[in-house]
Amino acid sequence: MNVLFLSAVFLFTTLLMTFDIKSVNAINGNNYPIIFVHGIYGWTKDEIQSQSYWGGSTDIIGDLNSYGYTAMDVSIGTFSSNWDRACELYYYIKGGTVDYGAAHAAKYGHERFGETFPGIYPEWDEVSKIHLVGHNFGGQTIRLLVELLKNGSKEEQDYSKSNGSLEISPLFQGGKDWVLSITTLGTPLNGSTFANYCSTNNRTNLFINLGKFANLYNSNPKFDFNLEQWGLKRGSNESMDHYYFRVQESDFWKSEDNCLGDLTTSGAENFNNSTEIFPDIYYFSYSANDSHKNIFTGHYFTTSNFFTLSSKITGGYTQNNTLPSGDKAWWPNDGAVSVISEQYPFNEPHVTYYGYAQRGIWNVNETIKGWSQDDFVGLGSRRDTTKLHNLYYNIAVILNKLPK
Numbered sequence: 001m002n003v004l005f006l007s008a009v010f011l012f013t014t015l016l017m018t019f020d021i022k023s024v025n026a027i028n029g030n031n032y033p034i035i036f037v038h039g040i041y042g043w044t045k046d047e048i049q050s051q052s053y054w055g056g057s058t059d060i061i062g063d064l065n066s067y068g069y070t071a072m073d074v075s076i077g078t079f080s081s082n083w084d085r086a087c088e089l090y091y092y093i094k095g096g097t098v099d100y101g102a103a104h105a106a107k108y109g110h111e112r113f114g115e116t117f118p119g120i121y122p123e124w125d126e127v128s129k130i131h132l133v134g135h136n137f138g139g140q141t142i143r144l145l146v147e148l149l150k151n152g153s154k155e156e157q158d159y160s161k162s163n164g165s166l167e168i169s170p171l172f173q174g175g176k177d178w179v180l181s182i183t184t185l186g187t188p189l190n191g192s193t194f195a196n197y198c199s200t201n202n203r204t205n206l207f208i209n210l211g212k213f214a215n216l217y218n219s220n221p222k223f224d225f226n227l228e229q230w231g232l233k234r235g236s237n238e239s240m241d242h243y244y245f246r247v248q249e250s251d252f253w254k255s256e257d258n259c260l261g262d263l264t265t266s267g268a269e270n271f272n273n274s275t276e277i278f279p280d281i282y283y284f285s286y287s288a289n290d291s292h293k294n295i296f297t298g299h300y301f302t303t304s305n306f307f308t309l310s311s312k313i314t315g316g317y318t319q320n321n322t323l324p325s326g327d328k329a330w331w332p333n334d335g336a337v338s339v340i341s342e343q344y345p346f347n348e349p350h351v352t353y354y355g356y357a358q359r360g361i362w363n364v365n366e367t368i369k370g371w372s373q374d375d376f377v378g379l380g381s382r383r384d385t386t387k388l389h390n391l392y393y394n395i396a397v398i399l400n401k402l403p404k
Contacts, residue, residue, distance in 0.1 A: 030404050032129050032180055033070040033121055034396060035093060036061065038377075039136025039187075040259055044075040047223045056378030058385055060392050069396045072120045076141070077226040079247070082262040082271065084229065085137075086144040088114065090171045093130070095119020099169035100229060103159035108257035110229040124178060131181045131399045135376055136337070137259060139187025139285075140271065147275045149176040181282040181399055185376045186334055189285070190341040191268030193317040193330055194310045199264050227252065265323060265341075272345045279360035282402055284353065286391075287342035287364075288334040288371035291315050300331040304372040304381065307335025311372075314338060335372040343367075357402060 038053050045052050045059070054060040054073055064071035076088040084100055091098045098114035105112035124130060132142035152174025160166040170176075188195070224234045225243075230252045234243045252258060261267045277283065291300035291311055300315030302308065314333040321327050324346055330338040343364050344350035350362035357363050374380040378388045 030129075030180065030402060031070070031400060032131055033072060034064070034131045034133055034399060035121070036071065036073040037076070037089060037132060037134040037138035037142050038073070038078075039134070039138045040263075041078050042075070042135075042138070043078075043223060044073050047075060051379070053379075054377055054392075055388065056380075058378060058388070060378070060388070063389065064392060064396050067393070067396070069400060071396070074120070075224075075226065079225060079252075079259050080227065081257045081259060082137070082140050082144050084257065085141040085259075086148060087169070087171065088226065089141060089145050090148070090169075091115075091119075092117045093119065093121050094124050095122045098229075099171070101153065101156045101159075101169065101172060102163065102166050103153075103155050104257075105229075106159075108255055110255075110257065111231075112229075114229045115226070126177050129178055129180045129404075131183070132179055133183040133185065133395065134187060135185040136187060136373065137263065139182075139184030139189065140262065140268070142182055142184075143275060144271070146179050146182060146278065146281065148172065148174070149178055150174060150278060151276075177280065179281060180404070181284065181402060183284040183286070183395060183399070184342070185286045186288055186337055186342055186373050187285070188263055188268060188337045188341045189343070189345045190272070190324065190338075191265030192263045192314070192337050192341065193265060193319070193323070194314045194336060195260055195263035195267075196265055196319065197313050197317060199260055265319075268341075268345075272347050277345075277348045277360060277362075282357050282359055282399075283362045284357070284395075284398070285343055285362055285364050286368065286376070287339050288368040288373070288376065289332050289339050290335055290370060290372040290375075291331070291333045298328075300333060302333070302335045302372055304335050304374075306374060306380075307372050311335040335374075337373060339367055357398065 036054055042053050051057065052059050061071045061073050074089060074092045076085045076092060083104060087100050088098050095118055097116040100112055100114060102112055121130065132145070134140070134142040148171050153172040156168055156172040160168045223240065225232065225247055227247065230250060232247055232250055232252065262271065290302040290304060292302070293300055297316065299312070302311040304311065311333055314336065315331045317330060318327045323330055325340060329340050332339045344362035348362060350364050351358060353363035353365050372380050375384070378385070
């Protein structure tokens, strides 16, 4: 009896030593795929092989998959409007030719149809749901995608009826309960005062120059801004510098169908007023603060090389005290986005998250101190790999354990 007991103990101990406990966590919950959506200037690993958008020199997506989770990332328009990005995201996941909508295309003067995607999760539906995680502008994009999935687009539906019952994208028909959770990372949920500055001071070039990353782009010819609907497809032998110049000088920036207008505080306010929070979805937000108060001016700024300029503008921005909660409340920032904007949309309910997630309300995590916007994805100068991995592993655990 003792021999059998000792043998069983030895076998059990050996299994514990060899079995990855992280994989156990992935089995116990809903196990829905986690789809990661980049912000402006984003890319997938096959576009820039030397740097992963999700992890920098490390591979967050690959690591999560090795732990037993199903994690995927996408590549959509880097400078596109929130609408165009949401349309692309739908087809990138589900598969098919991107339909930006007949009414939308006619309104803004670009092509109705875009790229054709094979779909990274074609079985996606009300049974095979997903979790959506968005960094920066990606957080707004996933919110709009869910709004369209749930409620569709009345504008597109009416346009179709008034034009001989034109074919309409399934995305615009609504009635799709296909998403279990939304998680935002450093997202301008209430807009960006830096975008306000660039918009009101005609500083579009300053805004988009932040995204050039020439040392990365020039090393890999696959990178594309995904602006095919505007006729801005990168040529097979076109240099990155020439392609970037065409994008920068394009009439695309003269339209209202680009990211800049959506990123302003007024653009975000309009968006928040036209969307709703859904009672069956879990909402999580993560914010960061890398700014320090200047004792002479009272403004806030970060010493991050990449975000020094944008942080100084954000950390001292004034709009004649007309911003919600007052101008100064917007000064603490992560180099690009104010902390107050990253926590929750002003018009939606919220609670502080202490480990118990609630549906239909924003579960707001504690602000991460000392992180800039790019630290959320491992591209900052600090490159704290352990802290980064812990963040994403914890997110995956939380999402995976949510009740269906």
